[in-house]
Amino acid sequence: MILLTPEMRERLLANGREPDADHVPVVKFFNPLGEGVWLATELDSDGDTLFGLADLGEPELGSFSLAEMTAVRLPFDMAIERDLLFEGMVPISVWVEAAQQTGSIRAAERMLYAAVRSNARASDALPVTL
Template structure:
């Protein structure tokens, strides 16, 4: 996947394995993806063993952010209204666990970070 670095992939796979074991985890987001030409955003924490199915906070820009799974390969094909691809924010540094981002986003109607 072109969205995440090797280090991020390793961290996300470890979080995914912990959740698959049934561990109660609330990790900090590892990567932030967003569209350059639309208000969509994804804060991802985990990656399934298949290397494609990621988990995190998704915001399609409709005012209803939610926790859930997304396919990274599917996101690679998504284009915004001006034809721009989804990109990873190279400067993103998570400041709180995913549950706090989710609470803020549900209160505000969007991911604001």
């Protein structure tokens, strides 16, 4: 699987040119056989160094290598994958806080998606004014 599409790469590089901004994650990578989830918001101009939230047992904000993730070989000839259905929804600071509260990116994702869905339902119930 291609871990980054050209569009994702461009968004990550653009975000990398604004390192002090609170970006929404562009892509989620995961280990399909166990621990390991990464949310990337930025890509350095070297084309390898990603920045975002990584969870290898404890969520941590920092840098990680695309080349190293690509090189990982798991049992059954599997590898690190990109979550094709991932939607960043909220800035990385919200992800960090949710992951610290829940203990993992996966638990934070369930919590944040539920919150976004409930907010969407609440806004659908509001009367429409013309």
